[in-house]
Amino acid sequence: MTISKKSMPSFAARAALTISVDVTPGNMLELYGLDSLIIVLSMGISSVIIMRLKPREILSMMS
Numbered sequence: 001m002t003i004s005k006k007s008m009p010s011f012a013a014r015a016a017l018t019i020s021v022d023v024t025p026g027n028m029l030e031l032y033g034l035d036s037l038i039i040v041l042s043m044g045i046s047s048v049i050i051m052r053l054k055p056r057e058i059l060s061m062m063s
Contacts, residue, residue: 050058
């Protein structure tokens with residue numbers, strides 16, 4: 001498979017394809033809050049499963 005120069009975009013065309021991304025402190029706070037919520041929920045769910053077991057059951061699973 002060969003690519004001819006006609007099918008490749010020129011440098012000027014590639015330079016015109018720029019993307020501007022703005023990250024505001026509000027965006028960072030939303031991301032931090034969502035990440036914190038995911039962490040708390042995952043830890044809570046796993047803790048509930050362990051808290052339902054008796055200590056003897058937990059130790060017998062380990063051995």
